[in-house]
Amino acid sequence: MSMDGFAAYALRDPTVAVPNLRRLMREGGHADTMQPVNPTVTWPNHTTLVTGVTPERHGLLYNGAPVRGQEGEPVTVQPHVEKEKLVRFKTVYDLAYRAGLTTSEVDWVAIEKAPTITWSFSEWPSVDGVVEREMMAAGLVTADELRGFAKAPITWRDEIWTEAAEHIIVQHKPNLMLFHLLNTDSVQHSYGARTLAAYTALALADARLGRIIDATRRAGIYPQTTFIVVSDHGFKTYDRIIRPNVILKDKGLAGQAWVIPEGGTAMLYVTRNSGRDAILKAATEALTGVEGIVQILTPAQYAQYGLPLPTAEERMSDLVLAAAPGYAFNGATTGDAVSKTETGRGAHGYLSTDEDMGAIFVASGNGIRRGANLGRIRNLDVAPTIATLLGLRLDGIQGHVLSGLLSEGARQ
Numbered sequence: 001m002s003m004d005g006f007a008a009y010a011l012r013d014p015t016v017a018v019p020n021l022r023r024l025m026r027e028g029g030h031a032d033t034m035q036p037v038n039p040t041v042t043w044p045n046h047t048t049l050v051t052g053v054t055p056e057r058h059g060l061l062y063n064g065a066p067v068r069g070q071e072g073e074p075v076t077v078q079p080h081v082e083k084e085k086l087v088r089f090k091t092v093y094d095l096a097y098r099a100g101l102t103t104s105e106v107d108w109v110a111i112e113k114a115p116t117i118t119w120s121f122s123e124w125p126s127v128d129g130v131v132e133r134e135m136m137a138a139g140l141v142t143a144d145e146l147r148g149f150a151k152a153p154i155t156w157r158d159e160i161w162t163e164a165a166e167h168i169i170v171q172h173k174p175n176l177m178l179f180h181l182l183n184t185d186s187v188q189h190s191y192g193a194r195t196l197a198a199y200t201a202l203a204l205a206d207a208r209l210g211r212i213i214d215a216t217r218r219a220g221i222y223p224q225t226t227f228i229v230v231s232d233h234g235f236k237t238y239d240r241i242i243r244p245n246v247i248l249k250d251k252g253l254a255g256q257a258w259v260i261p262e263g264g265t266a267m268l269y270v271t272r273n274s275g276r277d278a279i280l281k282a283a284t285e286a287l288t289g290v291e292g293i294v295q296i297l298t299p300a301q302y303a304q305y306g307l308p309l310p311t312a313e314e315r316m317s318d319l320v321l322a323a324a325p326g327y328a329f330n331g332a333t334t335g336d337a338v339s340k341t342e343t344g345r346g347a348h349g350y351l352s353t354d355e356d357m358g359a360i361f362v363a364s365g366n367g368i369r370r371g372a373n374l375g376r377i378r379n380l381d382v383a384p385t386i387a388t389l390l391g392l393r394l395d396g397i398q399g400h401v402l403s404g405l406l407s408e409g410a411r412q
Helices: 008-012 019-027 042-051 092-098 130-137 143-147 154-172 183-191 196-218 244-250 276-287 299-305 379-389
Strands: 033-035 065-067 076-078 103-106 119-121 176-181 226-230 236-242 257-261 265-270 293-297 319-323 327-329 338-347 361-365 376-378
Touching: 008 196, 019 196, 019 226, 019 361, 033 379, 042 092, 042 379, 092 103, 092 176, 092 379, 103 154, 119 130, 119 154, 130 143, 130 154, 154 176, 154 183, 154 196, 176 196, 183 196, 183 338, 196 226, 226 379, 244 257, 244 276, 257 276, 257 327, 265 276, 276 293, 276 319, 293 299, 319 327, 327 338, 361 379, 376 379
Parallel strands: 033 376, 103 119, 103 176, 236 327
Antiparallel strands: 065 076, 226 361, 236 338, 257 265, 265 319, 293 319
16 A cells, blocks of 8 residues: 655654554554655655556656657656556566456556556546446446546545545455555645645544454454555755756756756656757756756666666656756746745655655564564565565566565565
8 A cells, every 4th residue: 555755753753643554553564665766756756666667677667658759859757658568667566466366456557448447547537447347336436537637636636546545455356456545645636745734644544543443353364464554755945946947048948958847856858859969968068057946867877766768768868957956947938037935835756765755664464574664665675575475486587585574484
């Protein structure tokens, strides 16, 4: 279960009201912090959580796939790409399905039309889906609600996703479920991190965790169930916006270079082949020394950040920009190059070494050793640990099984 944007620092705060999560911590194990991968955004990190490899190998750099336009046109991000075309490494759910186990997902990401998912209620549900039809028959959702799902408030969508997860658990008892809550992310983007709104959203997510736990009891599978609760990244509050595309436009580089913002980082693409080296040099000079930009990463530095080279990966950008604390990137082409926001807002996407980007990891139940404190871990280690709990093995990965978390029987 993923609570999007739940920062490790929030779980360490005893005044954050998440009683279900804290009970799982007492009865099982946890990490003080879990380091995400770069870029610290949702789809790349959820994909690492189920593959055990960095974006350099699984290919996810955005919440979707970057699509290059015609010569001189901006690069756009397309979310509706089938999993088999989007994810370039085997997942733990692929492994489980091919081993004869049943798999399920509710609002997971980078998983559209995955052939190795047995039961799905996706981020974009359909009136024709198997689970959706079951839920309509049970009176849990209507056809009109499903048709308007994408435009509904995120709090309501989280509620329907929770009902879908409960339904799948009770009716189908899958061997593996991937469940993602999104309101925690949306609220912090709108109101900032470490705010009353943010902590209220975390408390609501915890209440939904309680419902998932109760669903396993109703299904009669609670004693056999392992609960793993994670997040994809943390959050920071910012009050200043950097608009790199405005800077490029002012320097006469419109139609030659384009920047896609990812919160605390941004990806710069040269969009013309003619004069590419000169364009890249001019763009670098234009952005060097700009208020709020603390680092410009070149391809020579990508490997140390787990990012692919642009020469070998058509999805990767030519430069990566990193923002200072209190700043975030914006993709607009008009406005001031740097400006102050009217109210504080929240962002992620900062380099994974930023402690505020640390995510949560809590595990409890079947196969988990009570009282295990793992300290600092990487989200690369989650997928191989899930595989081990299922009696399987993920090979050729960068992560390692969290053996200190597992009971003696689960390690064998």
